[in-house]
Amino acid sequence: MHKHSIAELAAGLRGKKFSSRELTQHFLKRIDAHDGALNSYVTITAERALKQADAADAELAAGNAGLLTGIPIGQKDIFCTQGVRTACGSKMLDTFIAPYDATIVEKLDAAGMVMLGKLNMDEFAMGSSNETSFYGPVCNPWDKTRVPGGSSGGSVACVAAGLAPVATATDTGGSIRQPAALTNLTGIKPTYGRVSRYGMIAFASSLDQAGVVARSAEDAAHVLQAMSGFDAKDSTSVERPVDDLVTGLNTSIRGLTIGLPKEYFADGMSAGVRERIEQAIATLTKLGANFKEISLPNSPLSVPTYYVVAPAEASSNLARFDGVRYGHRAEGAKSLEELYKRSRGEGFGAEVQRRIMIGTYVLSHGYYDAYYLQAQKVRRLIYDDFKRAFADGIDLVLSPTATDVAFKFGHNSDDPVAMYLNDIYTIAANLAGIPAMSLPCGFVDGLPTGFQLMGNFFAEARMLNVAHQYQQATDFHTKWPTEYAS
Amino acid sequence: MSLSPEQIRQVAQLARLQLNPEQVEPYARQLSNILEMVDRLSSVDTANVSPMAHPLDMVQRLRPDTISETDRRDDYQAIAPETQDGLYLVPKVIE
Numbered sequence: 299m300h301k302h303s304i305a306e307l308a309a310g311l312r313g314k315k316f317s318s319r320e321l322t323q324h325f326l327k328r329i330d331a332h333d334g335a336l337n338s339y340v341t342i343t344a345e346r347a348l349k350q351a352d353a354a355d356a357e358l359a360a361g362n363a364g365l366l367t368g369i370p371i372g373q374k375d376i377f378c379t380q381g382v383r384t385a386c387g388s389k390m391l392d393t394f395i396a397p398y399d400a401t402i403v404e405k406l407d408a409a410g411m412v413m414l415g416k417l418n419m420d421e422f423a424m425g426s427s428n429e430t431s432f433y434g435p436v437c438n439p440w441d442k443t444r445v446p447g448g449s450s451g452g453s454v455a456c457v458a459a460g461l462a463p464v465a466t467a468t469d470t471g472g473s474i475r476q477p478a479a480l481t482n483l484t485g486i487k488p489t490y491g492r493v494s495r496y497g498m499i500a501f502a503s504s505l506d507q508a509g510v511v512a513r514s515a516e517d518a519a520h521v522l523q524a525m526s527g528f529d530a531k532d533s534t535s536v537e538r539p540v541d542d543l544v545t546g547l548n549t550s551i552r553g554l555t556i557g558l559p560k561e562y563f564a565d566g567m568s569a570g571v572r573e574r575i576e577q578a579i580a581t582l583t584k585l586g587a588n589f590k591e592i593s594l595p596n597s598p599l600s601v602p603t604y605y606v607v608a609p610a611e612a613s614s615n616l617a618r619f620d621g622v623r624y625g626h627r628a629e630g631a632k633s634l635e636e637l638y639k640r641s642r643g644e645g646f647g648a649e650v651q652r653r654i655m656i657g658t659y660v661l662s663h664g665y666y667d668a669y670y671l672q673a674q675k676v677r678r679l680i681y682d683d684f685k686r687a688f689a690d691g692i693d694l695v696l697s698p699t700a701t702d703v704a705f706k707f708g709h710n711s712d713d714p715v716a717m718y719l720n721d722i723y724t725i726a727a728n729l730a731g732i733p734a735m736s737l738p739c740g741f742v743d744g745l746p747t748g749f750q751l752m753g754n755f756f757a758e759a760r761m762l763n764v765a766h767q768y769q770q771a772t773d774f775h776t777k778w779p780t781e782y783a784s
Numbered sequence: 785m786s787l788s789p790e791q792i793r794q795v796a797q798l799a800r801l802q803l804n805p806e807q808v809e810p811y812a813r814q815l816s817n818i819l820e821m822v823d824r825l826s827s828v829d830t831a832n833v834s835p836m837a838h839p840l841d842m843v844q845r846l847r848p849d850t851i852s853e854t855d856r857r858d859d860y861q862a863i864a865p866e867t868q869d870g871l872y873l874v875p876k877v878i879e
Binding site: 393394395397490491504530533534536537596599601602603605606613620621622623624625627631632633634635636637638639640642643644646648651652654655656658659660662668669671672673674675676677678679681713714715718729730731732 | 787792795796798799800801802803804807811814815817818819820821822823824825826828830833834835836837838839840842844845847856859860862863864865866872874875876877
């Protein structure tokens, strides 16, 4: 059952081949059998899941079910879930039982989906390897000596190993797309403002966006459809109807113009990745897409811009963790200042502390203009590059997602800058606010690779259409890591 | 741009982070490396560029000033480390 697509699972539920309770139990059993080694879940909510499954079975019997009714899902542990611990990969929130649901949790519950549990992640979503989690690293199901990518490492590992059919994830600089590429999954970060951020623990508010990791573009489209939409509780939510992401999946892509930014194809990616990407371009050409070299001249500035903007916003967002209202509190502090300092010194791990300090520094008096304001200006230049490309008739932009296949644990652990360079291809989409996705394009020495599609604002339907057409012509996304296939 | 251990201690104080003495030197080295990477921005000509705080051209939505939430003080205090009589407790601030 764990190898079925969402449409197949929905058909199986309707055809009474299995109930939602049986389906849920199947996944809970697989989690029990496999997750000890993978560490993708930090909290398993079996009782809540079975209750939801029974409710879904009742809806199915009554004929009131939607397509997602009764289908299990894993939730990244960055989304608040009422009555369930929401730890965000941090000791700071190790005891935090959220008093309310994130909007996307509400929406997916309302769609009838069954939450299996909460998924491991880099602490406060800061990392590219899932090694910064307070709950320990997540292993890549394709090779357990390698990282699954990050920050949504738990989300991708559980879906890649068949411990959930699909999972939610978030992406501030590539945290959906890079891990999807390293685990043979399809991951989509929609346009900024398309999915509500209410109840999603904030990292960098002008960059954060929620999305999905799935085993196909079609599965991703179904779940993203249910997550999207205006939410009055999020002040940056976009008041605009949600496009139909599913009906257009089968549209031909003949005549589509895809831009290949020459800056993204300069040195940087491994020879193996380059070969797979070139093959993907050839496949899309056969399907009728036209390719054109374009230039996004400011894209090499994405990583430095991001490492000013994101830490600045993080230092401000994470100021709320003070040991007073919720979260970790140091024992025996004698003064309020000591309480703040020790609670935060004990509660945050090293990567979070580094980013808080960088953010504090670039926002501090005397450095604000040189760093923060300058980064905001360069951000505009990066954004303008994309605007120009789309105005010149480019429908989508194609690039690598990651420079190489998954790396080994500990590879970059003492060198933050080397770790940050993992995200050179993904960060620009967050800075510009445009939608982007990664999809599988083959293997290098048995390890998965992916390529990235970026679109204009609200081009999710077109992107998913191209991804689906590509997946009709290829079978990379159907491959499983041997250990988890049966 | 490189940061000295003394500057790290100052920034940590501003951010209300208690560091162990042995953390200071590695942080100084790592943060200096990050700032060195970021310094590339200083050479970009941004003379006529307006700063971009946010990807969407939008104005702050306003709503009528009416009560829309129910009182859930007890729920919120249930997850607090220390409360008394509906108040959050902190170490003594005024002698």
